[in-house]
Amino acid sequence: MKIYAFGVRDDEKQAFEQISDQCGVEVTLSDETPSLENADLVKGYEGVTALGMGNIDRDLLSRYSENGVRFLSTRTIGYNHIDLVAAKELGIKVCNAAYPPNGVADFTVMMILMCLRQYKQALWRGQVNDFSLQGLQGRDMNELTIGVMGTGRIGLQVLKNLSGFGCRLLAYDVYKNPEAEKIATYVDQDTIYKECDVISLHMPLFDSTYHIINHETIAKMKDGVILINCARGGLTDIDALVDGVESEKIGALGMDTVEGEEGIVHEDRRTDIISNRNWFYLHQFRNVIMTQHMAFYTKEAVESMVRCGIEGIVQMEKTGSCRTMLTK
Numbered sequence: 001m002k003i004y005a006f007g008v009r010d011d012e013k014q015a016f017e018q019i020s021d022q023c024g025v026e027v028t029l030s031d032e033t034p035s036l037e038n039a040d041l042v043k044g045y046e047g048v049t050a051l052g053m054g055n056i057d058r059d060l061l062s063r064y065s066e067n068g069v070r071f072l073s074t075r076t077i078g079y080n081h082i083d084l085v086a087a088k089e090l091g092i093k094v095c096n097a098a099y100p101p102n103g104v105a106d107f108t109v110m111m112i113l114m115c116l117r118q119y120k121q122a123l124w125r126g127q128v129n130d131f132s133l134q135g136l137q138g139r140d141m142n143e144l145t146i147g148v149m150g151t152g153r154i155g156l157q158v159l160k161n162l163s164g165f166g167c168r169l170l171a172y173d174v175y176k177n178p179e180a181e182k183i184a185t186y187v188d189q190d191t192i193y194k195e196c197d198v199i200s201l202h203m204p205l206f207d208s209t210y211h212i213i214n215h216e217t218i219a220k221m222k223d224g225v226i227l228i229n230c231a232r233g234g235l236t237d238i239d240a241l242v243d244g245v246e247s248e249k250i251g252a253l254g255m256d257t258v259e260g261e262e263g264i265v266h267e268d269r270r271t272d273i274i275s276n277r278n279w280f281y282l283h284q285f286r287n288v289i290m291t292q293h294m295a296f297y298t299k300e301a302v303e304s305m306v307r308c309g310i311e312g313i314v315q316m317e318k319t320g321s322c323r324t325m326l327t328k
């Protein structure tokens with residue numbers, strides 16, 4: 001079995017070497033992002049593994065299929081960059097990764113604390129020897145109501161992490177998670193908006209969740225609400241976020257993922273002119289913390305992502321299915 005691996009970073013290479021040896025597969029590593037321009041690189045490969053960058057749409061999948069690809073794995077949990085309907089029609093089996101939720105959940109709690117304690121401003125000031133306190137007053141976590149939207153693997157772990165802080169925990173999901181029910185109270189969406197001081201998003205990006213945070217939903221929130229997005233940028237309408245911060249309806253944003261991040265995050269753009277105005281405008285506010293889509297990025301997760309990427313393909317080839325198969 002031959003697998004073509006796209007988007008490979010240096011820090012993944014050792015894991016690729018070890019895991020491909022263990023699985024007895026031949027893997028070709030490439031740092032390119034999947035696109036129509038490089039679609040013929042996969043000729044002669046039955047499996048392709050990719051990360052979250054690049055739009056793996058019907059056209060690209062058709063080319064992969066013509067080139068003999070039968071299996072595709074994304075080494076990410078999110079799979080909104082892959083057209084699953086087209087993959088199924090073309091007979092390409094697709095799976096995603098299911099690495100431990102701890103890294104993203106830990107990062108989320110760090111974002112909440114950084115927002116609550118005005119840490120972006122404190123950090124900036126410290127760098128120019130300004131050690132004043134004015135404007136840096138924060139809030140105690142145990143006085144707050146925190147809402148988690150999407151209580152799957154990551155949302156549940158966020159709730160578990162937060163349960164030690166003594167805050168009131170509310171949850172919203174289309175399905176109730178029995179484990180989350182032990183820690184948090186499930187409420188409807190409007191109650192989350194009305195009662196929460198902090199709202200953290202942990203649902204996948206689907207048509208049904210696209211721009212779930214928009215002008216209308218922000219209007220229902222408490223004044224000074226803190227919004228955290230360590231899931232996918234498309235869950236929040238960037239125009240609504242900008243308006244919310246400008247009007248001070250939003251007290252702070254902690255965003256690991258923001259609409260329009262493609263081509264910016266995971267790149268060194270220091271010497272480039274970057275034209276994404278909204279992304280950069282949002283980035284400059286004193287109370288907006290934006291990180292480079294890095295909540296997943298721990299030693300443990302990277303190893304597991306590579307393992308999921310290879311083992312998923314091997315399993316689908318051997319048995320026709322795997323635990324995280326998306327094209328059932």
Ligand code: NAD
Nearest residue numbers: 077078150151152153154173174202203204230231295296
């Ligand atoms: P999961 O599938 O375990 O959980 C997702 C939850 O969202 C499920 O409980 C599901 O019922 C719920 N959901 C689906 N549609 C909903 C809706 N309309 N309203 C409310 N809830 C809804 O996934 P997970 O492992 O917890 O990951 C969640 C998301 O986090 C991923 O889809 C991915 O986009 C994102 N993610 C981001 C990073 C990062 O580095 N920032 C890393 C990993 C995952």
